[in-house]
Amino acid sequence: MAASKQWCKENGYTLSEQSFFDSGKSGFKGENLQAKGELKRFLSLVESGRILPGSVLLVENFDRISRLPPVQSIGLFLQIINAGVGVVFTLSYDKRIINTDLLNKDQFILQMVIAECIRAYSESNRKSVLIKASKQAKKQKMQAGEIVPHNNIPKYFTFTNGKYVHNANTEIVKELVKCILSGKSLYAMADSLNQRGVKTFRSGYQWSGNSIRQILRNRVLVGEYLGVKNYVLPIITVDAFNRVQNILNQNKFNRGKKGEISNIFRGICFCADPECGHTMSVAAQYKDYKTGEDYKTPYRYLRCSVLGKHSECKNRGTFRLDDLEQEFFVNFLFKNPTKLLNENDNKEMQELDKAITTAQARLNKINSEIQKIVSLLADVPLPELKTKLTALNKERDTLKTELDNLNSKKLNIQDSPHTVDHLKKLLGPGSNYKSKFKIGKDGIPLFERDELDTAIEAVIKSLKDEYVREGIRVMLPSLIGKITVDTVEGRFYVYNRMGKMIFKSFQYESKRNNSAKWDESLKRYTKRRLKSGRIITLKRKEYAGETVRD
Secondary structure (H helix, E strand, C coil): CHHHHHHHHHHCCCCCCCCCCCCCCCCCCCHHHCCCCHHHHHHHHHHHCCCCCCCEEEECCHHHCCCCCHHHHHHHHHHHHHCCCEEEECCCCCCCCECHHHHHHCHHHHHHHHHHHHHHHHHHHHHHHHHHHHHHHHHHHHHCCCCCCCCCCCCCEEEECCEEEECCHHHHHHHHHHHHHCCCCHHHHHHHHHHCCCCCCCCCCCCCHHHHHHHHHCHHHHCCECCECCCCCCCCCHHHHHHHHHHHHHHHCCCCCCCCCCCCCCCCEEECCCCCCCEEEEEEEEECCCCCCEEEEEEEEEEECCCCCCCCCCCCCCEEHHHHHHHHHHHHHHCCHHHHCCCCHHHHHHHHHHHHHHHHHHHHHHHHHHHHHHHHHHHCCCHHHHHHHHHHHHHHHHHHHHHHHHHHHHHHHHHCCCCHHHHHCCCCCCCCCHHHCEECCCCCEECCHHHHHHHHHHHHHHCCCHHHHHHHHHHHHHCCCEEEEECCCCEEEEECCCCCEEEECCCCCCCCCCCHHHHHHHHHEEEEECCCCCEEEEECHHHCCCCCCC
16 A cells, blocks of 8 residues: 555556455455455456546556466456556556556567566465475375374364363363253254353354354264374264264254244144145244234244245145144153054164174275375375375265264164153153153053143143253154144144154144134125136125225
């Protein structure tokens, strides 16, 4: 800026307020010419005529404009010149205005510009090659088992005395793992950290569910970094890491806007229309439509998520969420929990174990081949070996993803109940009541009438606890396959993980149709179909004085 002001003062020009800074953008990669690049913005202003011909662009050196390959850089420079804008290099000896007139008179200037294009590109290309070689050498050392400092190691590790050790941030990571395993949501964890003023590992104090997910997904938690096992000291066991991944994988299908009250069935509740099958979303009504007063308990109901989007779904009604919750826990889980037991678990586990063994054997073989190639590259840096190493690394990453998915499925089965004793711990939120009933010979709880009433009261009371609801929401995907809701029949159906229907609910009548609001609407309005096929809603005669609704 100082050089620009000085040049303008010496040459009688006025310095414009328009400045173009591409901080941190690579001219070698052409980032300054991409969507948000300042050089692109400058060229657009020139093209549109907002920067007038006769203007002068002041830059230090040519490499401030571009470090692209010479042919592209020269074309870029001539594009500016041919638009009538002169260029001055403020660090050059004579600081002349380079324009079409000067280039036509003194061809040496053009040779100088071409030389600058070549220098800028060569310099950046050399740095790029050196940086890549340095990173590759460091990676080879790491793959060979050598512990070297790396800038991208998470901030919950510290390099000291030739190795990585845990630091104060590690305790926060352990807390996150403990919370996710206990059923706490990512958003609740983020809120807790933000309220306590816990600083993030990067900058600032603002945690989010996504930042916590990234931490919990990182295999560095089990000591693995850049594909190298035991590179750092593990924070948690492999089994705990796999359980965390299982929960996060389940939550991928449970995404959606979080309401004031958690939807226990989010991600596992679907439309019963076979031609639709989309998820059921929760809607809520918080105020009385007549008085405008808040309801003590919000009226919450399920509806197909694609309604209102020009969908042809036949499941166009609603289903009270409170009815679904109460019958699911009391009439299904309490009365006949053995339906959750899957007789094919053992067979499925055997097939998964076989697949895991095969994948692990292949992974071990690839790791061995990689170590051999890394050792050879230290002595003979052949391009063929580097190509082979790249291919093996890609195959290893694919196998690791496959193993993670297989282990996730295995944990999903392991976490599911297998005996009646396991089921007694999972019979819904009536935790204070669970120990009061007895299991019959067929595995079905035995209830007296008053005991069933007590169970219902316990369920209703416990479901008001948001912490309990979050725990159930995380747990349910490992217990059942899905729930389908048919708003036409007024029923819902529960399916196990193998796709078998294990429960059909009571048939509910629409409470909307029996409400005073519905009765009033039938008195006031009627529908008519026009010849065009269009349907209009009209006021009845006794309300003719009011405005007609179309």
